[in-house]
Amino acid sequence: MSGLETIVENQVFRFITPVSLDSDTIVNEAGAVRSGSFLVKQMRAPPYTILIDSANGSITVHGSTKEVLARMAVSELLLGLGLPDSGLKTEIGPVTSSCSMPHSLDLERAADALSSARMEQALDAIRIADMRHELEVLVFRNGRTVIVGAISQRIAQRAAEYWMKRFQRLRLFIEG
Numbered sequence: 001m002s003g004l005e006t007i008v009e010n011q012v013f014r015f016i017t018p019v020s021l022d023s024d025t026i027v028n029e030a031g032a033v034r035s036g037s038f039l040v041k042q043m044r045a046p047p048y049t050i051l052i053d054s055a056n057g058s059i060t061v062h063g064s065t066k067e068v069l070a071r072m073a074v075s076e077l078l079l080g081l082g083l084p085d086s087g088l089k090t091e092i093g094p095v096t097s098s099c100s101m102p103h104s105l106d107l108e109r110a111a112d113a114l115s116s117a118r119m120e121q122a123l124d125a126i127r128i129a130d131m132r133h134e135l136e137v138l139v140f141r142n143g144r145t146v147i148v149g150a151i152s153q154r155i156a157q158r159a160a161e162y163w164m165k166r167f168q169r170l171r172l173f174i175e176g
Contacts, residue, residue, distance in 0.1 A: 004099045004160045008153050009146075012093030013070040014060045019083055021054040029081055041077065048073050060093075067092065094135075094149045097156035101143035101164055103173035110139070110172045133159040143173075 023039060026032045032039040032052060039052040048063040050073065059077070061070040067090065075085035110126050111119045117126045120138070128137040135149040137159060145163070150156035167173055 004101070004157070004164055006097040006099040006147065006153065006157045006160050008065045008095055008097050008156075010063060010096040011065055011067075011070075012060060012062060013064060013067055014058055014091040014093060015071065015074045016089040016091070017057040017059065017078065017083070018087040018089075019057070021052060021057055021059075021083075023052075023054045025081060026052060026054065030077060043073060046073065050074070050077060094151065095147075095153055095156055097147045097150060097153060097160070099145050099147075099160045101139065101145055101167065101173070103175050104141055104143050105139055105167060106172050106174050107139075107141050110167070110170075113170050113172065114166075128163070130159055130163075132162065135159055137163055139163070 026039050027034060030041055032041040037053065037055065039054065041050040041052065043050065046063070046069065048061050051060040059074050061073055064070040064073070071088065071090070074088065078085045107119065107126050111117050114128065116130065117128045120127050123138065123140070125138050125140040128139065130137050133150065133155055135147055135155070138146040138148065145160060147156040147159055150159065
């Protein structure tokens with residue numbers, strides 16, 4: 001069987017601004033909403049969620065798959081507020097990816113055979129604590145797989161291929 005194709009669904013990017021951010025201005029001019037100690041700005045195009053922590057000048061972008069696009073969203077926000085977008089420091093967070101295994105998976109047998117797996121009844125899936133790749137893998141009965149917390153797309157790809165081979169060796173796929 002050929003390798004799996006993993007698709008990055010989301011990556012978290014955090015940008016630290018060199019200027020202080022005024023919460024009231026962000027709410028009044030950018031249309032952000034207060035949520036606890038954060039401000040939340042929902043963008044439509046592209047459909048990103050921006051979390052602003054004005055206390056430490058950080059802006060976290062959810063929903064992007066590329067740093068350059070997340071940076072453009074932050075630049076749009078800052079420039080719209082009359083603030084400079086230069087001097088942003090970038091921190092790259094975890095990746096959420098997905099793929100489809102070649103066959104459906106026998107979840108009950110997988111949960112019994114894998115000490116790192118546990119059933120998630122509400123999801124009809126197994127959750128695997130993958131210590132080898134330092135991430136979590138959710139595998140649904142139909143073979144759909146979500147990889148959460150990878151440090152890069154490459155690591156997510158390796159984890160997906162590793163688990164596909166492991167499922168094959170243990171004969172956990174339901175073929176047919």
